[in-house]
Amino acid sequence: MTNTSVIVAGPRGKMGREAVKMIHNTEHFTLVACVDHKNGGLKVKDLDGLPDIEAPIFEDIEQCFNEVKADVLVDLTTPEFGYKHTKLALENGIRPVVGTTGFTKEQLQELEQLTEEKELGVVIAPNFALGAVLMMQFSKWAAKYFPDVEIIERHHDQKLDAPSGTAVKTAELIQEVRDKKPQGHENEKETLEGARGADVDGMHIHSVRLPGLVAHQEVMFGSSGETLTIKHDSINRESFMTGVKLSIEKVMELNAFIYGLENLLE
Ligand SMILES: NC(=O)C1=CN([C@@H]2O[C@H](COP(=O)(O)OP(=O)(O)OC[C@H]3O[C@@H](n4cnc5c(N)ncnc54)[C@H](OP(=O)(O)O)[C@@H]3O)[C@@H](O)[C@H]2O)C=CC1
Numbered sequence: 439m440t441n442t443s444v445i446v447a448g449p450r451g452k453m454g455r456e457a458v459k460m461i462h463n464t465e466h467f468t469l470v471a472c473v474d475h476k477n478g479g480l481k482v483k484d485l486d487g488l489p490d491i492e493a494p495i496f497e498d499i500e501q502c503f504n505e506v507k508a509d510v511l512v513d514l515t516t517p518e519f520g521y522k523h524t525k526l527a528l529e530n531g532i533r534p535v536v537g538t539t540g541f542t543k544e545q546l547q548e549l550e551q552l553t554e555e556k557e558l559g560v561v562i563a564p565n566f567a568l569g570a571v572l573m574m575q576f577s578k579w580a581a582k583y584f585p586d587v588e589i590i591e592r593h594h595d596q597k598l599d600a601p602s603g604t605a606v607k608t609a610e611l612i613q614e615v616r617d618k619k620p621q622g623h624e625n626e627k628e629t630l631e632g633a634r635g636a637d638v639d640g641m642h643i644h645s646v647r648l649p650g651l652v653a654h655q656e657v658m659f660g661s662s663g664e665t666l667t668i669k670h671d672s673i674n675r676e677s678f679m680t681g682v683k684l685s686i687e688k689v690m691e692l693n694a695f696i697y698g699l700e701n702l703l704e
């Protein structure tokens with residue numbers, strides 16, 4: 439396999455750390471730089487708990503792109519910066535692999551348009567865990583037969599966006615096969631605002647945030663005399679690395695905007 443040079447934005451974060459380690463441990467990847475808005479001038483090896491890598495850290499992503507040649511940017515930061523970084527990567531001819539969640543529909547559309555203009559590949563995956571991708575696909579299949587559905591996602595309490603990118607993507611996949619249908623009773627009334635969660639075409643999404651959790655989702659279907667629950671748990675962040683690795687490999691072969699890891703799987 440040809441070598442792919444990678445920049446990671448967000449190397450101190452919970453996901454960024456795992457990504458740095460995975461890249462370091464993959465023979466055909468080279469970590470050439472990192473972007474960290476608080477540690478410019480240091481090297482990756484200077485950051486606590488990261489491998490002994492000489493790659494430089496830049497505070498400013500534009501400076502990084504000017505000084506370091508790279509094939510791929512892996513972004514694992516925040517919705518605000520993830521969006522800016524993805525745009526800048528495309529403008530600099532670097533292929534983005536984006537795990538950062540919380541982008542708006544408009545931002546995704548804008549990035550898709552820019553991808554087409556630049557004739558590059560982009561992977562934006564709300565969830566890189568293979569089990570989560572299957573959970574979403576199984577849910578889409580089930581929704582064809584069970585249109586009564588509610589999504590319950592549970593995450594650690596440091597998460598910035600709610601609902602999670604996975605829950606948003608799950609709802610979008612279900613929307614492809616489910617007609618609009620208000621879930622619950624037609625005369626239902628919330629006596630406490632928010633009690634029924636967010637509403638997507640009448641389907642509800644409930645977001646739980648607690649310390650001790652990593653990333654979990656249940657999609658519950660109900661019908662006459664039966665319920666069906668499709669559940670996925672990420673119990674650590676290594677669970678996401680198979681998808682990050684696959685995305686870095688695949689993005690080099692693509693000239694397309696990929697939103698969702700399912701689009702890279704057979
Ligand atoms: N697609 C997937 O499978 C997964 C996606 N995610 C998503 O990935 C993102 C990161 O998650 P997680 O690692 O848990 O979050 P963390 O908060 O642990 O990490 C984010 C890191 O990005 C840093 N950061 C913030 N702004 C910048 C910037 N401008 N330049 C460089 N670095 C910056 C933060 O630094 P500081 O805190 O010092 O500001 C922090 O170190 C989130 O959007 C999350 O939803 C998470 C897990 C799986």
Ligand SMILES: O=C(O)C1=N[C@H](C(=O)O)C[C@H](O)C1
Nearest residue numbers: 539564565597602603604653
């Ligand atoms: O912030 C997280 O932790 C996660 N974010 C992604 C999301 O918003 O769905 C993926 C996974 O759920 C973990």
